[in-house]
Amino acid sequence: MKVEHGGNRLYQAQKWGVDLQTCIDFSANINPLGISPRVRECLIQNLDYLIHYPDPDYQLARQAVATYHNLSTEQVLLGNGAIELIYQLARCLKPKTVVLPSPTFMEYEQAFREVSSDINYIELRPPHFEYQLDSLMANLAHLDSGDAFILCNPNNPTSSLMKKVDLLVLAEECTRKGVYLLLDEAFMDFLEDVESLIPELARFSQLFIWRSLTKFYAIPGLRLGYLVSSHQKMMKLLRDTQIPWMVNTLALSILPVLLEDESYRQKTLEYIARERSFLTSSLQEFSELTVGSAHANYIFIHYHGKLDLEAELGKLGIFIRSCQNYHGLDGSYYRLAVRRHEENQVLLATLKSLLGKEGS
Numbered sequence: 001m002k003v004e005h006g007g008n009r010l011y012q013a014q015k016w017g018v019d020l021q022t023c024i025d026f027s028a029n030i031n032p033l034g035i036s037p038r039v040r041e042c043l044i045q046n047l048d049y050l051i052h053y054p055d056p057d058y059q060l061a062r063q064a065v066a067t068y069h070n071l072s073t074e075q076v077l078l079g080n081g082a083i084e085l086i087y088q089l090a091r092c093l094k095p096k097t098v099v100l101p102s103p104t105f106m107e108y109e110q111a112f113r114e115v116s117s118d119i120n121y122i123e124l125r126p127p128h129f130e131y132q133l134d135s136l137m138a139n140l141a142h143l144d145s146g147d148a149f150i151l152c153n154p155n156n157p158t159s160s161l162m163k164k165v166d167l168l169v170l171a172e173e174c175t176r177k178g179v180y181l182l183l184d185e186a187f188m189d190f191l192e193d194v195e196s197l198i199p200e201l202a203r204f205s206q207l208f209i210w211r212s213l214t215k216f217y218a219i220p221g222l223r224l225g226y227l228v229s230s231h232q233k234m235m236k237l238l239r240d241t242q243i244p245w246m247v248n249t250l251a252l253s254i255l256p257v258l259l260e261d262e263s264y265r266q267k268t269l270e271y272i273a274r275e276r277s278f279l280t281s282s283l284q285e286f287s288e289l290t291v292g293s294a295h296a297n298y299i300f301i302h303y304h305g306k307l308d309l310e311a312e313l314g315k316l317g318i319f320i321r322s323c324q325n326y327h328g329l330d331g332s333y334y335r336l337a338v339r340r341h342e343e344n345q346v347l348l349a350t351l352k353s354l355l356g357k358e359g360s
């Protein structure tokens with residue numbers, strides 16, 4: 001079964017009969033500042049290199065990631081977005097059992113079902129779906145060596161965050177048991193890396209961490225992500241069995257530039273923090289909504305009214321992500337990306353008019 005995602009703008013525009021050019025997309029969690037000027041310039045400068053095959057070992061780009069995180073190049077695997085590396089890791093690990101907290105990003109289940117893993121969910125509890133170390137550890141107790149424990153941090157779609165102190169306890173126990181700990185830090189850049197486990201990579205050979213560059217750097221159409229781990233044997237197997245040239249020449253060329261773009265990074269962090277706080281506090285004023293505490297660039301809400309909010313907003317050219325197809329959620333939960341101030345204002349004003357009518 002194919003997993004449906006947010007960000008499918010063409011489909012949404014057709015479904016709601018609205019103009020693709022003027023719609024506002026809150027359904028994909030992409031940096032609203034767009035591509036940084038330095039990256040744009042680099043892309044233009046490298047256009048002529050498209051006549052060559054990409055370096056099959058991705059040497060310079062891997063070195064850039066390794067330097068950025070203070071790792072060796074052997075600890076880094078690049079991919080065509082983090083998604084490729086989720087499927088590639090599933091194919092190489094082939095765990096008998098996989099445990100994952102729910103609700104979470106749906107592709108893990110899909111990737112590990114393809115290699116016939118049994119999937120066991122740990123149900124996170126409403127209203128905030130926070131990670132509870134005790135419950136995670138209790139589930140870990142049932143796993144054997146070679147099984148896998150997946151955790152998305154911060155979680156998509158709930159935005160729940162597991163603190164590093166708790167993650168370290170989980171990582172210690174996984175390592176002791178020989179269980180693979182697979183952390184998805186696709187949105188960690190939005191937290192200035194404070195809770196990342198990458199600095200601890202050398203301590204835990206069973207630890208694998210996915211990173212996506214498509215969200216923070218606003219390049220979902222170009223595709224770029226990486227996986228880091230100290231598990232030498234598995235990293236070699238992953239590299240040796242990866243389809244060649246998955247990462248294209250343009251994506252490789254921008255990687256060093258993008259990681260060094262400190263001014264874009266700071267601007268993004270400040271912008272997102274300001275708008276996330278504005279959007280959160282404004283949404284909290286609606287009595288029909290329960291608003292989760294957001295840690296990344298999206299906000300998770302529970303709506304208690306009778307409308308189909310996705311449809312009502314969609315018909316007005318505003319796309320939001322219904323969480324109906326997430327395991328453990330239903331159509332009363334939604335995820336909203338933090339967008340530009342003026343777009344956030346449009347969303348709030350439209351919600352006000354829709355929910356105001358509902359109340360009258």
Ligand SMILES: Cc1ncc(COP(=O)(O)O)c(C=O)c1O
Nearest residue numbers: 081082083105156186212214225
């Ligand atoms: C939690 C999570 N991990 C990984 C991915 C895949 O990201 P990428 O665009 O790098 O393939 C996504 C995409 O939405 C995601 O939400």
